[in-house]
Amino acid sequence: MAGRKAIDQDVEAPASGRARLLEATSVAMREADNLDVPLSDIAAKAGLNAALVRYYFGGKDGLLRALLERDTENNLAELEHLLAMDIRPSKKLRYHLAGLINTYHNYPYLSRLMIKLLQEGTEEERQRIADRFLKPIAAAYEVIVRDGRAIGEFRDVDPKLLYFNVIGMCDHLFSSSVSLKYCYGITVVDDALKRQYIDQVVTIFLKGVLADDA
Amino acid sequence: MAGRKAIDQDVEAPASGRARLLEATSVAMREADNLDVPLSDIAAKAGLNAALVRYYFGGKDGLLRALLERDTENNLAELEHLLAMDIRPSKKLRYHLAGLINTYHNYPYLSRLMIKLLQEGTEEERQRIADRFLKPIAAAYEVIVRDGRAIGEFRDVDPKLLYFNVIGMCDHLFSSSVSLKYCYGITVVDDALKRQYIDQVVTIFLKGVLADDA
Numbered sequence: 522m523a524g525r526k527a528i529d530q531d532v533e534a535p536a537s538g539r540a541r542l543l544e545a546t547s548v549a550m551r552e553a554d555n556l557d558v559p560l561s562d563i564a565a566k567a568g569l570n571a572a573l574v575r576y577y578f579g580g581k582d583g584l585l586r587a588l589l590e591r592d593t594e595n596n597l598a599e600l601e602h603l604l605a606m607d608i609r610p611s612k613k614l615r616y617h618l619a620g621l622i623n624t625y626h627n628y629p630y631l632s633r634l635m636i637k638l639l640q641e642g643t644e645e646e647r648q649r650i651a652d653r654f655l656k657p658i659a660a661a662y663e664v665i666v667r668d669g670r671a672i673g674e675f676r677d678v679d680p681k682l683l684y685f686n687v688i689g690m691c692d693h694l695f696s697s698s699v700s701l702k703y704c705y706g707i708t709v710v711d712d713a714l715k716r717q718y719i720d721q722v723v724t725i726f727l728k729g730v731l732a733d734d735a
Numbered sequence: 736m737a738g739r740k741a742i743d744q745d746v747e748a749p750a751s752g753r754a755r756l757l758e759a760t761s762v763a764m765r766e767a768d769n770l771d772v773p774l775s776d777i778a779a780k781a782g783l784n785a786a787l788v789r790y791y792f793g794g795k796d797g798l799l800r801a802l803l804e805r806d807t808e809n810n811l812a813e814l815e816h817l818l819a820m821d822i823r824p825s826k827k828l829r830y831h832l833a834g835l836i837n838t839y840h841n842y843p844y845l846s847r848l849m850i851k852l853l854q855e856g857t858e859e860e861r862q863r864i865a866d867r868f869l870k871p872i873a874a875a876y877e878v879i880v881r882d883g884r885a886i887g888e889f890r891d892v893d894p895k896l897l898y899f900n901v902i903g904m905c906d907h908l909f910s911s912s913v914s915l916k917y918c919y920g921i922t923v924v925d926d927a928l929k930r931q932y933i934d935q936v937v938t939i940f941l942k943g944v945l946a947d948d949a
Contacts, residue, residue, distance in 0.1 A: 611945060635914075647917055676945070679935060681919055682908070683944075685907045690904045693899045697846075697902070704873050721897075725940060726943055727945050730825075730883070
């Protein structure tokens with residue numbers, strides 16, 4: 522059994538065509554800092570024929586929806602896990618903010634991709650995107666704010682507006698990285714800058730910019 | 736003279752072709768919730784020939800840059816005025832947040848337009864956009880944070896990151912209005928919702944979500 526296990530670990534399964542196309546799309550969007558990447562570029566990057574996009578995803582729309590699914594999976598699972606934990610609401614918010622910023626750091630196009638998929642396709646497709654990817658987050662904010670209010674930890678903030686407060690603040694460093702470049706001369710959000718951003722976002726959400734004794 | 740004045744007030748000057756094309760572009764972008772609006776639609780909305788875009792602006796890029804100029808003019812002038820006022824830094828930040836949200840409420844495409852113009856054109860054009868429209872805001876945040884720190888009113892926040900904190904939070908309700916629609920069933924940000932958003936953004940920036948005695 523030990524020998525079998527060693528062999529399993531040595532032989533890495535090649536990524537499936539599906540996974541390679543998703544990763545190629547993700548890399549292409551990062552490199553272009555844009556959602557509009559040609560299928561031919563994606564296929565070339567994956568080393569596959571562009572016709573496989575139709576085979577695996579039914580077309581480019583399906584590819585984009587599958588990418589949204591891939592990129593949000595961990596974040597949504599973590600949020601569900603957080604909600605179930607026996608910790609203060611402020612701590613849940615803190616962990617969630619850090620998780621979101623890490624997600625946007627990995628997939629800086631993600632917020633724009635979500636908005637694009639809510640703007641395109643049939644009404645049913647848009648609503649399905651919202652039900653699957655937005656509403657779990659919205660529901661979590663309802664719970665966190667309600668629990669935070671109940672123990673007197675939170676102010677009377679509106680959880681619906683908090684959704685826009687949080688997503689906007691966590692995302693903008695990544696969706697507006699051209700501002701970082703042309704205004705501040707910084708071309709990459711490295712780990713140190715990302716950690717600094719997490720710290721500042723957490724401080725502002727929990728305590729604001731005013732000093733404790735101001 | 737009284738008669739002359741009355742006549743002047745009665746006879747409203749027709750908007751110039753230039754102003755009508757700018758306003759038509761603005762309205763078209765709002766209606767489409769998208770920056771990609773065809774010149775033919777813009778011209779039809781303005782009641783003018785599309786060839787006038789080249790005449791007035793040199794082309795579509797020039798039209799978009801002129802729209803950015805038009806839409807940010809008041810906000811940049813207000814910011815300069817704010818900086819010169821003899822009030823606390825926290826009050827300057829509060830007024831600035833309200834002014835920005837009002838601006839995004841009027842021109843919900845504005846943040847996306849800024850990013851688009853920083854992603855397109857020559858390096859010189861991009862840098863000119865940043866120098867003209869971003870750097871005055873960045874410089875104002877440096878001053879407000881420095882002054883707020885000096886009198887012990889502010890925490891040790893990074894003004895560079897504060898730029899992304901502020902723009903992201905103020906803009907997202909407007910650039911992601913599809914989320915408001917498909918997640919919450921709200922199709923228009925009316926004045927009451929806008930005021931509520933201003934209140935919540937100001938509270939979070941100044942004091943955070945934690946209750947004063949939490």
